Amino acid sequence: MFRPKLFESLKTYNRQKFIADLMAGIIVGIVALPLAIAFGIASGVTPEKGLFTAVIAGFIISFLGGSKVQIGGPTGAFIVIVYGVVQQYGVTGLAIATMIAGVMLVIMGLLRFGSIIKFIPYPVVVGFTSGIALTIFTTQIKDLFGLQTGALPADFIHKWIVYGQNIVTLNPWVLGVGLLSIVIIVFSSKISKKIPGSLIAIIVITVLVYILREKFGIMSIETIGDRFTINSSLPKAETPVITFEMIEMLLPVAFTIAMLGAIESLLSATVADGVTGDRHDSNTELIAQGVANMVAPIFGGIPATGAIARTMTNINNGGRTPVAGLIHAVVLLLIMLFLGNLTKHIPMACLAGILIVVSYNMSEWRSFRSLMRNPKSDVAVLLTTFILTVVFDLTIAIEVGLLLAVVLFIKRIAESTQISMFNKSIGVAEYIEGSADNEQLELPHGVDVYEIEGPFFFGVANRFEETMKQVSQKPKIRIIRMRKVPFIDSTGTHNLTNLIKNSTLKDKTKVLLSGVNPNVLAVLQKTGIEELLGKENILSNINDAVARAKELLEKKNATNQ
Numbered sequence: 001m002f003r004p005k006l007f008e009s010l011k012t013y014n015r016q017k018f019i020a021d022l023m024a025g026i027i028v029g030i031v032a033l034p035l036a037i038a039f040g041i042a043s044g045v046t047p048e049k050g051l052f053t054a055v056i057a058g059f060i061i062s063f064l065g066g067s068k069v070q071i072g073g074p075t076g077a078f079i080v081i082v083y084g085v086v087q088q089y090g091v092t093g094l095a096i097a098t099m100i101a102g103v104m105l106v107i108m109g110l111l112r113f114g115s116i117i118k119f120i121p122y123p124v125v126v127g128f129t130s131g132i133a134l135t136i137f138t139t140q141i142k143d144l145f146g147l148q149t150g151a152l153p154a155d156f157i158h159k160w161i162v163y164g165q166n167i168v169t170l171n172p173w174v175l176g177v178g179l180l181s182i183v184i185i186v187f188s189s190k191i192s193k194k195i196p197g198s199l200i201a202i203i204v205i206t207v208l209v210y211i212l213r214e215k216f217g218i219m220s221i222e223t224i225g226d227r228f229t230i231n232s233s234l235p236k237a238e239t240p241v242i243t244f245e246m247i248e249m250l251l252p253v254a255f256t257i258a259m260l261g262a263i264e265s266l267l268s269a270t271v272a273d274g275v276t277g278d279r280h281d282s283n284t285e286l287i288a289q290g291v292a293n294m295v296a297p298i299f300g301g302i303p304a305t306g307a308i309a310r311t312m313t314n315i316n317n318g319g320r321t322p323v324a325g326l327i328h329a330v331v332l333l334l335i336m337l338f339l340g341n342l343t344k345h346i347p348m349a350c351l352a353g354i355l356i357v358v359s360y361n362m363s364e365w366r367s368f369r370s371l372m373r374n375p376k377s378d379v380a381v382l383l384t385t386f387i388l389t390v391v392f393d394l395t396i397a398i399e400v401g402l403l404l405a406v407v408l409f410i411k412r413i414a415e416s417t418q419i420s421m422f423n424k425s426i427g428v429a430e431y432i433e434g435s436a437d438n439e440q441l442e443l444p445h446g447v448d449v450y451e452i453e454g455p456f457f458f459g460v461a462n463r464f465e466e467t468m469k470q471v472s473q474k475p476k477i478r479i480i481r482m483r484k485v486p487f488i489d490s491t492g493t494h495n496l497t498n499l500i501k502n503s504t505l506k507d508k509t510k511v512l513l514s515g516v517n518p519n520v521l522a523v524l525q526k527t528g529i530e531e532l533l534g535k536e537n538i539l540s541n542i543n544d545a546v547a548r549a550k551e552l553l554e555k556k557n558a559t560n561q
Helices: 005-010 015-042 047-064 076-110 122-139 141-145 156-165 172-191 197-216 244-276 282-299 308-316 322-345 348-362 365-371 376-391 394-416 458-469 490-505 518-526 529-533 542-560
Strands: 418-422 425-427 440-442 447-453 477-484 510-514
Touching: 005 047, 005 322, 015 047, 015 076, 015 197, 015 308, 015 322, 015 348, 047 282, 047 322, 076 122, 076 244, 076 282, 076 348, 122 141, 122 156, 122 244, 122 348, 122 365, 122 376, 122 394, 141 156, 141 172, 141 348, 156 376, 172 197, 172 348, 197 322, 197 348, 244 282, 244 308, 244 394, 308 322, 365 376, 376 394, 418 458, 440 542, 447 458, 447 542, 458 490, 477 542, 490 510, 490 529, 510 529, 510 542, 518 529
Parallel strands: 447 477, 477 510
Antiparallel strands: 418 447, 425 440
């Protein structure tokens, strides 16, 4: 059910909790300011759109969300895909794609897909996260070095070619500002965990550059105001015109935004649960994320999701209810309205430095390195997702990565399913069928036993059929032992039906089933296999099956005499 944590928290709310939430909300609001601006610019839109998103989506996610401490807003993970959509379809196309993604997220929540998304393979998550980090790093090289390149190409490889061709235009002042920003961010965290390094860097560097420009005439250090006209007023609601053609065209992109938003928000909420000891409602969280992404674009916003860094800042500063998230959005709004004009003095190189640190934190290089020691199938999924994210785009990477992971998973399950053939004796296995340890059951001449150990699904069914065909001498009775078959799919039942019919009509071989569990038996009943075989030929264990085989052999011999 849809149960926002805010209303649950308010039942036991008191003055002490409010003071803690107030302090945490103010700090998180201040932390979100430079990140929202940086993410907005890096995504190919204006700075205030990043701020609008942090305010509107952040408020909605805290108001309707399924986590008590989740902080929502624009994140680095969306930079690559948002930039690509803006370049290809414009800001209107981005707004429509984001709203479609919002609808998808709401549907996911209503259909209770929250728990399913957690099963996305870890190599896929690390692969595209690391790929996004490298791509973000690449997009910031121009502003970090102050290169005069003009418009950059969209793809990864050609960006670096352009950088190499224009390295002679490097601006030492700009590079110095960018590197100093990174140094401040890195070392300030070692001094104080309370005050974010990005905020310290922006204040120090902005003041420094302002002095260099005004007192020493060094005008070559570009600021936000040199590139953008800052609009610090409240956004106006504008609903984009949505056509069926636009929906059809933007559906793949919207799916990627929805999947990425779902994964990142639930990952953030799960990490927060580990710290606070609370438990989030994943389906309610998806619905809140969906509503936020449906509303934010109407006011000029970009895609939003749960932000791990801001959520952890909220927790570390005492936030324990969604009220802290609401306060963070209000604080950010007040800063935007009353101090928004000051943001024009922030150097672009400082924002580049902030995003480079963000990309490093996103890179998960330690996880990437450890996964490289995993089985080859995991490495294949990891590298494929990573390379496709970097060289092509996130949409293709997620789709191919998930497809490859599923194919390799099916292959692994199919390989784990064993098919064994016995024609002289067979172990009974006491722990399952009530006989002595290692007891060997002698098989009558003309009786073969085929044991399937594992799921009997489309990845195994054909192999089982081929195993049957390899037997040169056809038995009189064929027992299929299924005690270790947890489930059977339509391909399995189809092959089993064909085997029974061919054995009976062509080979004159009787088929018996042994040790069928209740779930598999229910499928055999629904598909008519029980009726085809006869109830008397589906036995509960191998002892009964061999006894039934002896009975049938005796009848057959008596008939032949």
